[in-house]
Amino acid sequence: MINFALPVAISLTAVLGGWGLLTRIALLLKTLPPGPSLLTRIIENRGNEPLAVKLKRWSQQYGDVISLMDFVHIGKPTIVLSTPKAAVDLLEKRGNIYSSRPRNIFAAEVAYRGAKGTLLPMGTKLRRFRTTMSATLSNIPSRKYRLLEDPETKLMLRAYYKKQIQENIGRTYKDPYTLSPSAQHSDNVLTTSRPAMWTSIPLWRSVTDVLCIDGKGLFTIRVSYYPDSRNLPGSRLVDHLPILSRLPFIAQWLCREAEEHGAIEERFFRNCIDQAKLADKSGTALSGSSWHTLERQERFGYTDLDVALLSSAPYTAGVTTTLGACDALLLAILLYPSVMRRAQDEIDAVVGPDRLPDFQDFDTLKYIRAMIKETLRWHPFLPLGIPHAATEDDVYEGMFIPAGSTVIANIYAITRDTELFPDPEEFKPERFMDATDPLLKNFNMSFGFGRRICPGQYVATDQLFIMISRILWAFDVRPLKGGPSPLAKHGNWGQVASLSYELIPRSDHIRSLVIDQAVIAEDDVKAWKNLSY
Numbered sequence: 001m002i003n004f005a006l007p008v009a010i011s012l013t014a015v016l017g018g019w020g021l022l023t024r025i026a027l028l029l030k031t032l033p034p035g036p037s038l039l040t041r042i043i044e045n046r047g048n049e050p051l052a053v054k055l056k057r058w059s060q061q062y063g064d065v066i067s068l069m070d071f072v073h074i075g076k077p078t079i080v081l082s083t084p085k086a087a088v089d090l091l092e093k094r095g096n097i098y099s100s101r102p103r104n105i106f107a108a109e110v111a112y113r114g115a116k117g118t119l120l121p122m123g124t125k126l127r128r129f130r131t132t133m134s135a136t137l138s139n140i141p142s143r144k145y146r147l148l149e150d151p152e153t154k155l156m157l158r159a160y161y162k163k164q165i166q167e168n169i170g171r172t173y174k175d176p177y178t179l180s181p182s183a184q185h186s187d188n189v190l191t192t193s194r195p196a197m198w199t200s201i202p203l204w205r206s207v208t209d210v211l212c213i214d215g216k217g218l219f220t221i222r223v224s225y226y227p228d229s230r231n232l233p234g235s236r237l238v239d240h241l242p243i244l245s246r247l248p249f250i251a252q253w254l255c256r257e258a259e260e261h262g263a264i265e266e267r268f269f270r271n272c273i274d275q276a277k278l279a280d281k282s283g284t285a286l287s288g289s290s291w292h293t294l295e296r297q298e299r300f301g302y303t304d305l306d307v308a309l310l311s312s313a314p315y316t317a318g319v320t321t322t323l324g325a326c327d328a329l330l331l332a333i334l335l336y337p338s339v340m341r342r343a344q345d346e347i348d349a350v351v352g353p354d355r356l357p358d359f360q361d362f363d364t365l366k367y368i369r370a371m372i373k374e375t376l377r378w379h380p381f382l383p384l385g386i387p388h389a390a391t392e393d394d395v396y397e398g399m400f401i402p403a404g405s406t407v408i409a410n411i412y413a414i415t416r417d418t419e420l421f422p423d424p425e426e427f428k429p430e431r432f433m434d435a436t437d438p439l440l441k442n443f444n445m446s447f448g449f450g451r452r453i454c455p456g457q458y459v460a461t462d463q464l465f466i467m468i469s470r471i472l473w474a475f476d477v478r479p480l481k482g483g484p485s486p487l488a489k490h491g492n493w494g495q496v497a498s499l500s501y502e503l504i505p506r507s508d509h510i511r512s513l514v515i516d517q518a519v520i521a522e523d524d525v526k527a528w529k530n531l532s533y
C-alpha cells in the first residue's frame with residue numbers, strides 16, 4: 001500500500017503555513033499603523049530632503065505613529081514615533097518589548113562581529129554591557145570624571161588666550177580668533193574632547209594616537225553609528241539578503257568596507273586596552289569602562305574583541321556627540337546674543353570675577369542648565385536616535401506592531417512637538433526654567449528613550465556645563481564681521497557646519513586668573529602621565 005501520510009502532511013503544512021502567512025499579511029495590512037505606500041515613498045525618494053524631515057512630514061499627514069512596509073521584510077515594518085507621548089508610551093512604558101536593536105548585518109555582524117555594545121540585541125550580553133555603562137557613567141559614578149573635566153577646561157581656556165597671542169602678536173586681544181567646529185584636529189577641540197575619551201579608556205599614549213590611525217581620523221569611522229538613511233539597518237544590500245554575507249566571493253565585494261572599518265577599530269581599541277593594563281600596573285588608571293569590562297573578562301567569557309569594543313562605547317558614542325552639542329550651543333549664542341547676556345548676568349551674579357565657575361555652581365546656574373537642555377532640543381545631534389526593535393507582537397491604540405519591527409523615535413519631530421514646545425524653531429532656554437511638567441523638568445529626549453537611553457547623558461551634561469559656563473565667564477562670543485551668516489550654518493541637527501567667531505576676553509583680571517589656574521591644572525593632569533600637550 002502506498003503511504004500517503006508524508007506527502008499529505010507536507011501539503012497540509014504548506015497550505016496551513018501559506019494560509020497563516022496570508023492571514024498575517026492581511027492582518028498586517030489592515031491594522032498596521034498608517035503610512036505612505038511604497039509607491040509614494042519611491043516617488044518621494046528623489047531630492048535631498050533629509051530623512052528626519054521627510055518622516056516628520058509624513059507623520060503630519062498620517063499620524064503620530066506611522067509604518068513603512070517593504071517587499072523584502074514582509075511582516076517586519078519600520079515604525080516611526082513622532083510625538084513625546086508615543087515614544088514614552090512604547091519605548092519607556094513598554095520597555096520590556098521595545099529595547100532590542102534591529103538586525104544589522106553590515107555593521108553589527110560583519111564589521112564588529114557581535115561585539116559592539118550599542119548595536120546589541122536583547123540578551124545577557126546587552127544586560128552586562130548596560131551594567132558596565134551604568135556602573136561607570138550614571139549620575140554618581142560620572143562625577144569622578146570631574147577630576148579631569150575641571151583641569152582640562154582650565155587648559156582649554158588658556159589655549160584660547162595663547163592662540164590669540166600666537167596668532168595676533170603685537171595686536172590687541174580684540175583681534176579675531178576663529179574656531180572651526182569641524183576642524184576636529186585643532187588643538188582646542190582636542191582639549192575639550194579629551195575628558196570624553198577618559199570616561200572610556202583610562203590612559204592614552206598621546207592625543208594624536210587617539211585620533212589618527214594610519215593617518216585616518218577615527219571620527220571618520222561611522223559604519224553604523226549615525227542612523228542617516230545610508231546607515232539605517234536595511235540600507236545595505238547585505239542587510240536585505242543575509243545569505244550574501246555567507247557567499248565568500250560576493251561577500252568580499254559587499255562587505256569589504258565593513259570589514260576594513262571593523263579591523264581598524266579592533267586594532268585601535270585593543271591597543272587602548274593594552275595601555276589600560278599598563279596604566280593599572282603603574283597606578284595611573286582612572287577606573288572607567290575598560291577596567292569594569294577587563295575585570296569581568298574571565299567570568300563572562302569575553303573575547304579580547306568583546307573587551308575592546310564593549311568598553312570603548314563611551315568613546316565612540318560620546319566624543320562627537322558632546323562636541324557637536326557644544327558647537328550647537330555656541331551657534332545659538334551667535335544667533336541669540338541676548339541669551340549670552342542673560343547667561344553672563346547669571347554667572348556674574350553667582351560666581352563673580354574672582355574665581356572660575358565650578359561644578360559646585362551646577363545647581364545655582366539654572367539658566368546655563370536650561371541653555372544646555374534647549375540646545376539639545378533645538379539642535380538634536382542624533383535626529384533619529386539609534387533604532388530600537390520590538391521583540392513581541394504588540395497593539396498600540398488599535399494599531400498592530402509586529403515582533404521584529406524596527407522602531408525609530410524621530411527625535412527631530414519629537415523635539416518640535418508644538419504642544420510641549422511652542423515656537424519650536426526658536427531658541428528659548430526659558431521654556432525649561434521653573435518648568436513643572438516632568439517632560440520639561442527632566443528633559444532628556446535627545447538622549448533617546450527607555451532601557452537604551454544614552455548612559456552618557458550625565459557625562460555629556462557635566463562637560464557641556466563646565467565648558468560653556470567657563471567660556472562665557474571668560475569671553476564674549478561674537479560672530480566675525482563679514483563672515484557668512486551663522487543662520488546658514490544651522491542644519492537643525494547633527495554637526496553644525498564650520499562657523500567663524502571671535503572670543504573676546506572679558507577682562508585682564510579674568511585672563512590672569514585663567515593663566516594662574518592653568519598652571520595648577522597642568523600639575524593635576526600630570527598625575528596621568530604620558531599625555532602630551
Ligand code: HEM
Nearest residue numbers: 118313314317318321322325385447448449452454456460
Ligand atoms: C550631547 C551628547 C550626546 C547625545 C545627544 C547622545 C545621544 C544618544 C542617543 C540618542 C542614543 C540612543 C538611545 C536609544 O537607543 O534610545 C545614545 C546612545 C548611547 N550613548 Fe549617547 N549621547 C551623547 C553623549 C554620550 C556620551 C558622553 C557618552 C559616554 C560617555 C554616550 C554613550 C552612549 C552609549 C554607550 C549609547 C548606547 C546605549 C545602548 O545601545 O544601550 N553618549 N546616545
